[in-house]
Amino acid sequence: MEATPEDYLVNQQIKDFVFDLHDASRRSHIAEDLKRLYNLEFKDLSDKYCDKAPWPSAPAVSSQCIGNDGQPDAYFLCVYKELVYRHMFAKLKTSLDDKLNAWNNYCELFEFVLASEDASLELTAQWVFDVLHEFVYQFQSFCQFRCQNAGRNSEERMKLEAAGDAWAAPTVLRYLARLRGCAPTGGMAAKAQARSPLHFYYATFASVCLSRAECLLGDYEASVQALDGIDVFDEASEVSRIFGCRLNMLYHLGYALMMLRRYRDALRTFDPVLAQLARAAKHGGFKAFPDENQVQKSYDRMLALYACCLALAPGHVVDDGVMYGIRDKYGDKYRMLERNDQPTFEAMLAYASPKHIVPSIPDYNQPLNASKDAFHQQLRLFNGEVAFHARVAELRSYLKLYSSIGIEKLAGFHDEDVAAFRARLVGAKAKMRQADYRKVGAELSTPQTAPDLHFYVDGDLIRVDEPPKNASHDTFFTHEMLKYDTFVAKALTLKPKPPADPRAAASKSEDRD
Amino acid sequence: MDIAASPPSQARPAELDTLLSSPDQYTPEAIAPLEAYVAAQVQNKQYDAAANKALAKLYQFTPSRCQDAVLAQVLAKALCARPAGDGYNLLYIVPEALIERSPLCKRLAEADALLEASKFDEFWKSARAEPSFESTCPGFEGQMRRGLLDLLSETFQAVPLDLLSTVLGCDAAQAAALAKAGGGPLAPSSGASASFKPNAQNQQRKEVVEKTVALTSLLKLYDPEEQIFEAAPATAE
Numbered sequence: 001m002e003a004t005p006e007d008y009l010v011n012q013q014i015k016d017f018v019f020d021l022h023d024a025s026r027r028s029h030i031a032e033d034l035k036r037l038y039n040l041e042f043k044d045l046s047d048k049y050c051d052k053a054p055w056p057s058a059p060a061v062s063s064q065c066i067g068n069d070g071q072p073d074a075y076f077l078c079v080y081k082e083l084v085y086r087h088m089f090a091k092l093k094t095s096l097d098d099k100l101n102a103w104n105n106y107c108e109l110f111e112f113v114l115a116s117e118d119a120s121l122e123l124t125a126q127w128v129f130d131v132l133h134e135f136v137y138q139f140q141s142f143c144q145f146r147c148q149n150a151g152r153n154s155e156e157r158m159k160l161e162a163a164g165d166a167w168a169a170p171t172v173l174r175y176l177a178r179l180r181g182c183a184p185t186g187g188m189a190a191k192a193q194a195r196s197p198l199h200f201y202y203a204t205f206a207s208v209c210l211s212r213a214e215c216l217l218g219d220y221e222a223s224v225q226a227l228d229g230i231d232v233f234d235e236a237s238e239v240s241r242i243f244g245c246r247l248n249m250l251y252h253l254g255y256a257l258m259m260l261r262r263y264r265d266a267l268r269t270f271d272p273v274l275a276q277l278a279r280a281a282k283h284g285g286f287k288a289f290p291d292e293n294q295v296q297k298s299y300d301r302m303l304a305l306y307a308c309c310l311a312l313a314p315g316h317v318v319d320d321g322v323m324y325g326i327r328d329k330y331g332d333k334y335r336m337l338e339r340n341d342q343p344t345f346e347a348m349l350a351y352a353s354p355k356h357i358v359p360s361i362p363d364y365n366q367p368l369n370a371s372k373d374a375f376h377q378q379l380r381l382f383n384g385e386v387a388f389h390a391r392v393a394e395l396r397s398y399l400k401l402y403s404s405i406g407i408e409k410l411a412g413f414h415d416e417d418v419a420a421f422r423a424r425l426v427g428a429k430a431k432m433r434q435a436d437y438r439k440v441g442a443e444l445s446t447p448q449t450a451p452d453l454h455f456y457v458d459g460d461l462i463r464v465d466e467p468p469k470n471a472s473h474d475t476f477f478t479h480e481m482l483k484y485d486t487f488v489a490k491a492l493t494l495k496p497k498p499p500a501d502p503r504a505a506a507s508k509s510e511d512r513d
Numbered sequence: 514m515d516i517a518a519s520p521p522s523q524a525r526p527a528e529l530d531t532l533l534s535s536p537d538q539y540t541p542e543a544i545a546p547l548e549a550y551v552a553a554q555v556q557n558k559q560y561d562a563a564a565n566k567a568l569a570k571l572y573q574f575t576p577s578r579c580q581d582a583v584l585a586q587v588l589a590k591a592l593c594a595r596p597a598g599d600g601y602n603l604l605y606i607v608p609e610a611l612i613e614r615s616p617l618c619k620r621l622a623e624a625d626a627l628l629e630a631s632k633f634d635e636f637w638k639s640a641r642a643e644p645s646f647e648s649t650c651p652g653f654e655g656q657m658r659r660g661l662l663d664l665l666s667e668t669f670q671a672v673p674l675d676l677l678s679t680v681l682g683c684d685a686a687q688a689a690a691l692a693k694a695g696g697g698p699l700a701p702s703s704g705a706s707a708s709f710k711p712n713a714q715n716q717q718r719k720e721v722v723e724k725t726v727a728l729t730s731l732l733k734l735y736d737p738e739e740q741i742f743e744a745a746p747a748t749a750e
Contacts, residue, residue, distance in 0.1 A: 168574075169539070169574045170539040170540050170541065170571075170574050171539075173539045174536045177536035178536045217606070218605040218606045219566070219570060219606055220605065221566070259605065260598060261598060358608070360574055360576050373610075377608070381601060384626060384629075385629075388629045391630070419676065419679075422672075422676050426661075426665060426668060426680060427628070427630075427631045430596045430664060430667070431629075456668060456669070456716065456717075457715075458670050458671075463717065474731075478731065478734060481734050482734060485734065
């Protein structure tokens with residue numbers, strides 16, 4: 001094939017790398033090679049040659065990726081360009097043109113993936129996750145960029161208006177939804193059914209990234225629903241094996257559940273991963289995890305959200321390590337949270353929330369800065385909820401002390417008159433009830449409501465019920481029986497030493513006589 | 514006084530079903546059919562939370578297409594669905610600017626907060642100010658009252674008539690008539706209070722003592738190799 005003029009400017013090592021990458025992903029499909037090339041070599045070459053400048057453009061390396069038909073492999077070049085843009089956005093300054101070109105590249109790439117003919121390109125799971133993760137991240141940053149209209153020069157304004165639909169929320173969501181639907185999600189059985197492992201990865205990680213995107217837009221129900229079909233607690237699944245993905249997914253899921261006022265579910269979501277991170281934090285930090293800084297940040301934020309949920313739904317059994325972590329980092333703040341101090345809640349939430357976005361395309365002629373609006377809106381709504389909870393928490397603390405108490409007496413404690421207090425009781429029980437969905441997902445089939453305090457009003461008396469004690473002795477006894485069985489089995493394998501023969505001893509002593 | 518007999522049903526037409534389960538639900542073209550569906554819901558006294566939320570999302574993406582009247586209807590319907598969280602789910606999504614610019618929508622958003630805080634007097638006053646919530650969404654008051662009665666029946670075994678009239682937003686005579694007649698969660702009663710039918714929530718809970726053991730936990734102890742019973746010794750010759 002003819003060498004293009006740009007060819008001569010490209011470093012030989014980079015050329016070899018691109019050739020190897022193309023070969024591994026298109027033809028040989030050797031997973032080890034792909035992993036090595038993507039995880040290690042790309043980073044090395046970036047640091048060596050592309051520290052201050054972007055990687056060579058696609059036309060420059062197109063001679064290295066010739067497909068079966070003798071022409072440069074357009075699909076692979078899209079993948080390559082995505083790598084280049086990702087590197088650019090992470091390390092270098094990008095212009096508006098770069099952002100718009102990146103958008104066009106994503107559209108092309110996803111159209112290739114969704115088209116049914118081409119199923120021979122393979123990438124690693126980590127790669128696919130990184131592509132989609134970056135996609136949502138660029139969407140988020142473009143929305144914020146788009147809304148900062150104050151002080152924009154007219155040239156940029158014209159370009160943005162000409163760009164029209166680039167990075168429009170409906171299109172972004174549409175791609176994620178279509179990718180999610182391109183293969184069944186689930187466990188290994190689903191992987192076997194998919195068109196190719198690549199499509200399975202795209203579908204699975206598109207679910208995770210769709211969940212994140214919906215969370216940023218404020219639609220928390222959809223965020224939880226997007227993870228339908230993925231078992232978020234399964235540590236062996238594809239999503240959990242990539243630690244960054246697992247962390248991201250659980251953070252957004254827990255946050256969405258908290259905003260939906262499902263505090264128990266949020267706590268249960270955070271439990272396993274926070275327990276793991278708390279153990280690591282105690283024993284010297286997160287060096288064992290990839291991307292230490294990101295893990296530290298996520299850990300801090302999840303701990304803050306966990307503390308807020310705990311204050312709003314007490315009665316959850318907390319892992320020791322996590323409790324230690326909370327007291328270590330947020331000791332004072334947690335005490336304030338327990339007392340329903342509103343400003344502390346606001347501060348914690350402002351720190352721990354993701355950066356919500358305003359998805360609509362603004363009027364570029366208006367010099368307004370609307371990027372923080374969505375974030376403030378969410379905060380304000382949640383703070384209202386905290387205020388309602390404070391009123392109920394007071395009630396709960398009194399009710400815990402009594403098995404029955406007259407309404408006037410309790411009204412007196414609250415400095416309210418009886419009629420107003422009775423009205424307050426109306427909504428209180430519903431507020432205290434925390435639906436405890438067994439399965440975290442959209443299948444809200446049989447929620448088991450689990451108030452930790454059950455009360456009802458009989459005439460002028462409030463009667464409080466103790467929660468039913470479920471004395472299950474069977475677990476204790478079966479556990480002890482099993483222990484005994486293993487002990488007996490071990491004892492039977494021991495060979496007893498034969499006792500010293502008394503006759504031998506006697507004959508010995510006789511001999512000496 | 515009008516009290517709805519049961520929660521509103523949902524009868525989604527088939528095309529909307531396919532629309533809402535496909536990626537096309539995010540495109541602006543979906544706005545028109547969803548708005549028409551809201552009108553149908555209002556007319557037939559039905560409710561479809563998912564469809565209304567999809568419409569709210571589209572308004573979030575293209576605020577210029579937002580119609581205040583339709584938004585008000587969506588919010589009113591969501592309020593009736595309490596204690597389900599539809600109301601605040603919508604408030605998370607719809608940009609505040611859209612709510613602020615329509616006084617009716619603003620009142621509806623604040624009504625949600627009033628109900629949370631159990632401020633029933635103020636709620637009914639706001640609901641009846643012009644334009645009233647009932648005129649936005651016929652059947653609003655009936656549905657609302659139904660929800661509130663259910664809420665009362667969860668906590669109280671019997672409720673004095675003045676509280677009943679405050680919560681339901683009606684005058685004393687209507688409350689007395691309702692208490693006497695019964696219906697829904699109310700049991701017919703006379704006297705100064707309305708009593709509720711006993712249900713799982715307003716009675717003392719029975720203590721649940723587990724008298725069963727799951728077979729699976731016992732299976733761990735069972736070892737097929739083990740001879741639990743000694744074979745009869747061979748009889749000596």
